Amino acid sequence: MTLSLDAPVIDGSTLDGADRPAPAAGPSLAERAAADGVRFLLATFTTLTGKPCAKLVPVTAADAFEADGVGFAGYAAGAMGQQPRDPDIVAVPDVRSYTPIPSVRPGLAIVHCDPHVEGRPYAYAPRVILRSMIDRARREGLELVAGAEIEYFLVHRASDGSLVPADARDDAARPCYDARGLTRMLDHLTTVSDVMAGLGWSPYASDHEDGNGQFKKNFLHADVLTTADRVVTLRYVIQVLAEQRGMTATFMPKPFSDRTGSGMHLHLSLWREGEALFPGTGDDPHGLGLSPTAYSFVAGLLEHAPALHALIAPTVNSYKRTGATTTASGATWAPRQASYGGNDRTHMVRVPDAHRVELRAGDGSANSYLAAAAALGAGLDGVQRGLDPGAPGTAAPHSLPRTLLDAVAALEASPVLRGVLDSVDPGAGVSDYYAELKREEFYDWHGAVSPWEIDRYLTAV
Numbered sequence: 001m002t003l004s005l006d007a008p009v010i011d012g013s014t015l016d017g018a019d020r021p022a023p024a025a026g027p028s029l030a031e032r033a034a035a036d037g038v039r040f041l042l043a044t045f046t047t048l049t050g051k052p053c054a055k056l057v058p059v060t061a062a063d064a065f066e067a068d069g070v071g072f073a074g075y076a077a078g079a080m081g082q083q084p085r086d087p088d089i090v091a092v093p094d095v096r097s098y099t100p101i102p103s104v105r106p107g108l109a110i111v112h113c114d115p116h117v118e119g120r121p122y123a124y125a126p127r128v129i130l131r132s133m134i135d136r137a138r139r140e141g142l143e144l145v146a147g148a149e150i151e152y153f154l155v156h157r158a159s160d161g162s163l164v165p166a167d168a169r170d171d172a173a174r175p176c177y178d179a180r181g182l183t184r185m186l187d188h189l190t191t192v193s194d195v196m197a198g199l200g201w202s203p204y205a206s207d208h209e210d211g212n213g214q215f216k217k218n219f220l221h222a223d224v225l226t227t228a229d230r231v232v233t234l235r236y237v238i239q240v241l242a243e244q245r246g247m248t249a250t251f252m253p254k255p256f257s258d259r260t261g262s263g264m265h266l267h268l269s270l271w272r273e274g275e276a277l278f279p280g281t282g283d284d285p286h287g288l289g290l291s292p293t294a295y296s297f298v299a300g301l302l303e304h305a306p307a308l309h310a311l312i313a314p315t316v317n318s319y320k321r322t323g324a325t326t327t328a329s330g331a332t333w334a335p336r337q338a339s340y341g342g343n344d345r346t347h348m349v350r351v352p353d354a355h356r357v358e359l360r361a362g363d364g365s366a367n368s369y370l371a372a373a374a375a376l377g378a379g380l381d382g383v384q385r386g387l388d389p390g391a392p393g394t395a396a397p398h399s400l401p402r403t404l405l406d407a408v409a410a411l412e413a414s415p416v417l418r419g420v421l422d423s424v425d426p427g428a429g430v431s432d433y434y435a436e437l438k439r440e441e442f443y444d445w446h447g448a449v450s451p452w453e454i455d456r457y458l459t460a461v
């Protein structure tokens with residue numbers, strides 16, 4: 001199998017022209033809103049750092065929004081590769097992503113958008129990057145299906161500025177799955193689940209995770225773009241509903257040094273024309289029931305693990321999670337090496353069954369579009385080259401990054417992962433921009449004096 005690296009396309013529209021994606025079949029935005037009693041639309045996109053940006057569009061302007069999009073000053077939005085002098089980013093709605101959320105605010109819906117600049121899909125836009133990678137796979141007849149596990153903490157800020165669990169009674173040494181802690185947060189958890197169920201996402205579990213104040217949401221898998229959109233929507237819903245109850249919901253990877261961090265695990269599978277490609281049908285040299293395609297996909301994730309981390313674990317704080325040696329509960333649940341195995345949560349890639357693989361290295365700070373695009377790019381490279389991951393439990397010869405700076409260096413040395421970021425327009429310099437953005441983030445952190453330094457060095461000499 002050969003994966004073409006020709007000029008990327010999005011829904012049949014080449015990126016070297018001014019064409020926009022063909023409009024979705026079915027009702028217009030205005031018609032959908034009228035049917036649901038929606039009065040306002042959140043026209044939403046994310047920056048490269050995952051910040052959700054939006055304008056509030058009244059339904060009376062829905063037809064103009066659908067036809068022309070809505071403009072943003074890109075530099076003001078944040079990490080979008082723009083300067084104040086640059087032309088507007090125009091958020092073009094994907095009508096298929098229309099999502100009413102009346103339980104959050106009556107009369108409100110979210111619509112995810114593809115940013116354009118001067119009539120062309122914008123190379124720095126994470127959703128556009130994922131769509132480019134999806135179309136790269138489609139040209140080979142492949143489709144990525146994904147599920148996501150969303151972990152987060154519910155916290156308050158104490159008077160001294162420190163974080164404490166929002167539930168003051170959530171103080172057990174091993175709180176995971178605790179029925180009482182779950183019940184005390186029942187109002188928040190059930191409201192979030194009701195929102196997801198009403199949207200047809202088929203939520204199937206909420207649980208108290210391993211850290212005090214930590215919870216998780218599971219919902220049914222879908223095509224990878226839909227799942228990435230749902231992650232953005234769900235984070236927004238969780239945070240707004242938490243604020244309404246006087247709490248802060250944080251997806252920060254490691255808000256507490258002595259407790260488990262929050263991951264964003266991705267469950268991945270490849271399909272062709274409705275047929276699952278991961279279950280094995282013949283000889284299986286590694287005994288996990290996977291096909292050669294699935295093993296090669298896993299091998300791609302493992303081979304590109306260091307560079308992949310720059311996109312799935314993209315903050316300074318991420319490496320407090322992956323580098324943790326212990327927590328109050330006795331386990332970190334974060335991978336420490338690039339390995340894979342069966343139903344074993346210590347591996348970076350877990351194989352719970354023959355239908356999917358679970359990438360466990362991503363965390364709550366990851367931009368869902370970039371994380372999915374990076375995983376797809378790494379896995380497809382493994383398929384293209386027919387890589388073999390070796391025996392289950394065997395660690396790759398390279399180490400995982402210990403800091404964000406290490407991950408950035410690995411990204412800059414990886415043509416495959418740089419190619420993901422540059423997939424919309426190889427000449428736009430997105431990978432260089434992203435690497436510099438993250439390098440400066442590391443140096444900003446490095447330049448701040450921490451309590452650890454005061455404790456360690458104040459009277460050291």
